[in-house]
Amino acid sequence: MVQKNNLRLSLLIFILSAFIFVCPAFAEIKVFEKETTWKAAKNQSQEQAERLAIMEAQRQAIEEAGVFISSLTVVKDFRLDNDEITQLASGILQTKTRGVPALSACDDTFCVRVKTIIQVDTSVLDRKIEAFMKDKGALKREEEAMKSVRELQAQLANLKSSEVKRLEELNTQALALERERDRQRLFREEQALKAKGELSRAEADRIAKEREMQDRISRTLAEQEQAKKEEAAALTAEQDRIKRAQLENEQRFNDLARKAQLTQEQWVIIDDNLSLKQAVMEVNDLKREIANLKGRLDYQYGENTRNLQAAYAQQRALTKAKLPPKPAPKDAFKTTTKYNKRISAYKRQVKEAEMEKGKAVGKLQKEENLKLTQAKVEYLGQQIRVLEPFIKRLQDLQDRKFTLPEGGAMTVELGEPDEDNNRFPVRLQYKGKSWSAYWNYSDRETAKDFYRTRSYLKAEGLFQIEETAELSPKLTAARVTHPGTKETREFGLETPKILTEIDQLGKIKKEETTAQETSKAARLLARKEIRKDGRFIAYDDETVLDRGSGLMWVAKDNGSDINWQGAKSYCENYRGGGYTDWRMPTQDELAGLYDKAEGYKSACGDEAHLTELIRLTCYWMWASETRGSGAACFRFGGGGYRCWGPPSGSSFSRVLPVRSGK
16 A cells, blocks of 8 residues: 555656656747726726736736646545645736726726736746745745735725825836836847847838837826826815816826827838738727727716716705894884884895805806816817827728739720720729729820730739728729839729728717807806906906907916926816817917006016906916027016017916917
């Protein structure tokens, strides 16, 4: 019996040894495509949930890449009685998110679905195996480490936003290290090929393009991180609940726009190297991406409207009537007439207070209607801004014509010359279908030679991607070539069915126009005139209309030092009064504003006024014009004059957005 057990133990050791020594021979870099879904906790943001989903994908890839099982097993009657298993993780080289994560409602919260491409270096696994075989104590330490990792993973689902913040910082650092490692990988790959003398021009171009793409993505990520910090700071500083809800809505959209931008950074140039098969694959990917983005925008629009409605409902609930104190009971020394007058006055005051409350609530209701219509306009505009580059890419791919082997089966016949019109009739045939066209000419002698050698004409079919249940190529044109004269003509035959997404974009643009008209009507109902000063009218939405010029100004400048580029961005992103067409003013417009100002005193630090309705915090105002290396400005005060300065300068400089008042 002892001999039999020894035989079993020897067999187990042999099998284990064979695994240990064979595994390193197959060490390689493996690529895994993962799709993971993460259900967010109630207090987690979309971005936090996405990062946790990516971490889960990495964990799955590590497990799938390779698991070394060190089994200290007592075999009894061919059964595993005691099993101690250690998993050794492979090393992740690179993680790429494929497209924009999908978002969907999930019970009382939301779920995020992320597609990732993960490169794993299994040689790390081999090194760990070798180390563990030398140090058996390492097995126990690795088991304890893996146990800790599993405990941490179990806590991820319940992380609070404050706890996730630190995790995000670490993840940002990890991403930066990963990008640097990827850059080093490309460098090493290029050096290795050079050393072998195998770096062809095509391979060099590929590596150069990939390195350029990585550098471009790194720059974009750095810019996006800075933008996110600024948005987070603005959100933290905002105290007004309605403005805060709007900032949260804008932040969610900006995050989505940034993700879409990163996807676009990875697009390759559409050129002659692109095959039909590759184009069809990319069109399918783009269709999924567009549907995904549309779904996220729809979800966010629903969240945005709910946020606004909740904020206004809370504001209405807090709006109370300012009731006067109740009158004291009638005493014995007061006449009934006087007491009744006091009661009547009290009732009148209560009625007036209730009316004031009703007006305030009505105003809030009008504001809410306006904000909701503006939210729809913004949502439709967001769809256009985010989806348009993807649909433009679809359009470029559909416009691209491809040649196929079967396209060579097209035949061409040149008919008798039409002398009156200087042309030849052309008949093209392909798989039982035929088309008629004309080959025009200008020189008759050349045309005669061409006609005599017409048997040399060759026709080649050109195909485009067409919208069908499954994307398929459609013959849309023919390229006819004469090898002798080197003449080539292209004849259009049929038009492919337009891709659905291209048609949908046109409908969204029409819907946006309708929504803008509705929003304009709601804005006029909600806006209230609060003050006049000569030609200027101030409204309660912090806008001031100059009836003389027809321009609408913001009631106050940006309030802090800003350079020219920052001023331009500030104006373009300003949404005061619900308008989206704010811009930088010209020097002439600022000068016209100064000419109409009365009693202006230049100031910096203390507020100064134009017509008592437009408030400036400093006297240098940026203008839109540029000249060489200089940017335009206007100095209020001291007689007022046009000026030019370095665009990077910001000291004492402000900006005052303007738009057409119509």
